[in-house]
Amino acid sequence: MYNHFNQYRCTIIRGKSKGEMDNLLPAYAQIIDEITPADKGSFENSFNRLLKRFLPNASIKTLDNHRTEIAGKLFGMYYIDENQNVYTSERTLKFLEDNDQPAFFKDMCFKIQYPNGMDKPATILERINNNISVRPCSLVLSVLLEAKEVGLVLTKNDIGYYILNSLDALQGKAFPNEIVNVIVNDRNEGIIRKIKNPGKASSYNMQHINELLNYLELANLIHIGMEYEVLLNENELNAINYFAKHWDEKLEFDVYSYDLSTVENRKKIGTDWSFYFSKLVDSKEIFTTTAKSLGIPEEKLSKKLGRTDLVALGDEGELFVYEYEKERVKSYNHRLASKVLHLGKTRGLGYDIQSVIAEDGDISEFVKYIEVKSTKRVTAPSIEDDNWIDTINLTRNEWIAANQHSNYYFIYRVYFVRGTVFMYVIKNVKEKVDDGLLRVIPVAYRADFGNSAIDMVIKEARSEYGV
Structure with a gap:
């Protein structure tokens, strides 16, 4: 009892x-x-x-x-x-x-x-x-x-x-x-x-x-x-x-x-x-946390994002940014909207979205390269908080693209949070690294070797299964 x-x-x-x-x-x-x-x-x-x-x-x-x-x-x-x-x-x-x-x-x-x-x-x-x-x-x-x-x-x-x-x-x-x-x-x-x-x-x-x-x-x-x-x-x-x-x-x-x-x-x-x-x-x-489970209103999501089978976070973030960029560019000049491309499935590029600057000036039709980094969390990020921090991983190709495209390379940090979506945009990663506003730390190493590095060759290696 x-x-x-x-x-x-x-x-x-x-x-x-x-x-x-x-x-x-x-x-x-x-x-x-x-x-x-x-x-x-x-x-x-x-x-x-x-x-x-x-x-x-x-x-x-x-x-x-x-x-x-x-x-x-x-x-x-x-x-x-x-x-x-x-x-x-x-x-x-x-x-x-x-x-x-x-x-x-x-x-x-x-x-x-x-x-x-x-x-x-x-x-x-x-x-x-x-x-x-x-x-x-x-x-x-x-x-x-x-x-x-x-x-x-x-x-x-x-x-x-x-x-x-x-x-x-x-x-x-x-x-x-x-x-x-x-x-x-x-x-x-x-x-x-x-x-x-x-x-x-x-x-x-x-x-x-x-x-x-x-x-x-x-x-x-x-x-x-x-x-x-x-x-x-x-x-x-x-x-x-x-x-x-x-x-x-x-x-x-x-x-x-x-x-x-x-x-x-x-x-x-x-x-x-x-x-x-x-x-x-x-x-x-x-x-697994879906956008729906975070209570994000349907009007903030594309029809594709509303699919229950779409749970890969990278896909959700890329589609969100892709549709955002299409609408942004279309509102500037509908003729340029077709130049917004979702390339996230193309390996080796170093970016996910190819868009257009679409702002008044001489570079309005210049290409804009966007790498999307997404996360899901309950609380909203707050850059007004002095203790706010975040960290992301960049691949080698993304870092090369950031250096190559400099002022035209953007990182869109997408936060799917309870009830809404936030995007923080970082422009010209290379310049921010040079100015000490952003730290990039190499954490992976590639080892290339030839026959001169080999110390031993075992020709009769067998596993317990006889392979």
């Missing part, structure tokens, strides 16, 4: 604000991919040095926190093996491939559990002693689905008191429908319940609740209403249902199997958890 009066504060590692986490994720990913694999000492020094470029005023302590607590433990962007070597996680590699930030956070939220190996051994032991065993994000979404069925809108306080601060819920003893029934009864009686910790500020009471809800927001699964209502994103029901059906399954990472009385096992649980948490959930298609 669910007893909501049994309260228990179960915290999670603190992140930054939603906007900061959306901003920092690409920077973390690029840095980690660039410097791994590496031994732990080299990784720590290199990560801090490179992140300092993005956060020039950050102290060593702050940089350490970004590396260990957020990028490492919370986001699971790398893992450290038993030999103290650091490797890029599967979650990070996928993000570098698809630039789908909500999908990254969906994967992270799905694997969050209490208890886990993120915490200090003393905290893990306390949670074991209290029989904690729950997938908090799955339970929250399952309760929200049950509430939706009976027309009940839950608030942050409801989520906090009845679920994330409830011992019965955290022990996995409370069924979603039981929780909803209790809330309905309290509402009918005009009872509003809140987390209480005498002598503590309200921020202490709700801090851990807000943190977890922030991650679910970044995953594009919920949004918070004006009166702090916690609302499901109806366009993400496939992912939400996937979470919800796993709410009562046994935890994948069995913390209870470790004997934490020994130093060796206390180290081992951290290493094992790091490796487990870095692995992707096998749900790539379910977690």
Whole structure:
């Protein structure tokens, strides 16, 4: 029987604000991919040095926190093996491939559990002693689905008191429908319940609740209403249902199997958890974020972008820019609209769209070369924020094209965000690099070799399959 009066504060590692986490994720990913694999000492020094470029005023302590607590433990962007070597996680590699930030956070939220190996051994032991065993994000979404069925809108306080601060819920003893029934009864009686910790500020009471809800927001699964209502994103029901059906399954990472009385096992649980948490959930298609799931109005998208089978982010961004450029050029001179070409599938060019300057002056009909770099995220980018940062990858051909076409080469950074689309335009990349406004860092190497470099030839190489 669910007893909501049994309260228990179960915290999670603190992140930054939603906007900061959306901003920092690409920077973390690029840095980690660039410097791994590496031994732990080299990784720590290199990560801090490179992140300092993005956060020039950050102290060593702050940089350490970004590396260990957020990028490492919370986001699971790398893992450290038993030999103290650091490797890029599967979650990070996928993000570098698809630039789908909500999908990254969906994967992270799905694997969050209490208890886990993120915490200090003393905290893990306390949670074991209290029989904690729950997938908090799955339970929250399952309760929200049950509430939706009976027309009940839950608030942050409801989520906090009845679920994330409830011992019965955290022990996995409370069924979603039981929780909803209790809330309905309290509402009918005009009872509003809140987390209480005498002598503590309200921020202490709700801090851990807000943190977890922030991650679910970044995953594009919920949004918070004006009166702090916690609302499901109806366009993400496939992912939400996937979470919800796993709410009562046994935890994948069995913390209870470790004997934490020994130093060796206390180290081992951290290493094992790091490796487990870095692995992707096998749900790539379910977690993929579409423009529709971000709630972008149809009038902002082309008919092609509205297709449910079009999920490749590069395609979405290129089509968006292509249609934008066609309309822009057409409004200047309809005769020039036919000169706007979508060339994204043509390999080796170094740009995706060939357009026309289409501005008053002597160069109005000059060719404009556009490289499109797209991403999906929940929060809108804000260049007014002094801490705003972003990072993209350029291929060798793109860098050559940027130098070759200089003033006529543009990067369109497209952000598909909740409710709309932003584009930031960077003109003349080469000039901005020369002026120190933009940094381009070579991170890949090509090795060419001839017969003089060969040290050994093994003619009889065979695999275990006899090939």
